[in-house]
Amino acid sequence: MGYAEFKAPKGLIKVEVELAGDQILRILISGDFFMYPEDALERFERALIGSRVDRKNLMERVKNFFESTGARTPMVEPEHWVEAILRAAGG
């Protein structure tokens, strides 16, 4: 079980992650950011399950998620989510 916090330009992202090998088994994201619509966060977490924990892979998943759902997170960019997850995973 890994945990990390990462400060995006607007919002502190807190990630708790459990890995199975190099893949995400469970992930819980919290923090003081904004996300529209709000129920997108649970879908975002689900979309990350099974992802390999390397920067390239995660970036692709994160970008795909926001492009396909249209969810918006003002002043938090894909690289900020990726950085927070990588830190939590200890990589």
Add this chain to the structure above:
Amino acid sequence: MRLANEWRLLPMRIDDASLSMAIDETLLKLNSEGKSPNTVRFWRWLPSTVSIGCFQSAELEVDFDAARRHGIDVVRRITGGGAVFHDHEGELTYSVVCGQECMPDDIIESYKLICGGLIGGFRLLGLQAEFKPINDVQVDGKKISGSAQTRRWGSVLQHGTVLVDPDVRLMFELLKVSPEKISDKFISSVYERVTTVVLELGRKPGFDDVRGAMRDGFADALGVKLVEGDLTQEELKLAGMLKSKYASDEWLNKR
């Protein structure tokens, strides 16, 4: 019959956290169904309460022992953003609810529009304030108001604080402040980044005076006429039903 540019202004209310949150959700829901008019309201929290953003972990953000010791409530909002200490004696809260069509689609622009009402209100109180994206209003680079917004079902709810004279020492006892967040801002003291109406004016205006200024500020910024009106029976009924969600441990500990 209300004209298109007439919005409802509700009377000042003092409620507990769960009812206050339930009223805001009610206004948003019924506005989206065409059953509630666009509305501005001002209110205070009794007892004083820590509200957390809808994505925050209660356990990570709030010192529950301190809250219990001081008789402070804790509630999860339906809006994002951070944890806020709502001091009954030191803070005025506002809510604005309207159809999405009254707001810019751009999220930051819509915060800017509504926060423009607060800035107008502060001006009437004698303070020069400015918008700090995403969701803050500052005086001299120090936060004096923070807001949070959600958009659901085709309507917008934005609520936020006017820091009149909050107990800042108690605030830091209640909130677990992340060391990373503090160091990031290169500050040693909270008073270097937060201020209050009392600190800026050197006197404490009454809540009615602050409310009056903010009311006029909103009417001007939104370009609407605010007409006094009460909550309807339908609104009170739905708020009564939604209240139990906000009072539940399940909702509080959602994350």
